[in-house]
Amino acid sequence: MEILETKIDNNVLLLAFKGRLDANSSNAAQDQVLAAIDRGEIRLLADLARLEYISSAGLRIFMMAAKRLKPLGGKVVLCSLSEPIKEIFEIAGFVSLFPIHPERDEAVKSF
């Protein structure tokens, strides 16, 4: 599991997830995402194009980040979900918790 961070337009921090996000890799991923919030990043765009797998341990990271960001006036936006990943977000009822965009460009503009 790898998360590549890039500061992009619109003061957005792009988090490009790559690999498998399960209970084994979720602690490190969660630490990285929460550390970004602690540094003051409040506009997070998670690009999941290269995320191969996610379990509930991974889903929780996004929920936790969104919960922390809400009182700070920030948000988590997701983009480029593959079909199986999108299905998991749907079954878990997570599609109502985050704005989800098919393309990254469109997602950047949505902040």
Added chain:
Amino acid sequence: MDQMLVILKNDLAELDRLAEATEQFGSRNDWPVKVVYRLNLSLDELVTNVISYGYEDGAEHRISIHFSYHEDHLTLVMQDDARPFNPIARPDPDITQPLEERGQGGLGIFLVRQTMDTTEYERRDGRNVLTMHKKIQREVPQSADGDTGNKNR
């Protein structure tokens, strides 16, 4: 009839091996990729629960998962010697709640229930035994025409 027995240590790093085994079994039985993904997710959630909350002695334990597939019917039997835990006794989380009220727990088991047709729990001889069933149709290989039409090389 195809069968496979996977034995895992109580270490979260074993989740990779579980995923590989599930993918291999699914692929040799022509299961749709989406089904393999959901089964892998379900087993991951169950094994993660056992490894994370089932043991207090810090010792090494074994978790076994037996796959058997026969006439479009998959039976999974997962056994462990962790403390008694019936995952299906948990109420489902309310997935319609807004972010502020959404809890952390129960999501993994909910995903299992949404995937399996039936799930039965039993405590037998000091072991948790979870038996699950799911109907899975093999993916019909594409016809010669369809195959040719989809080649984009």
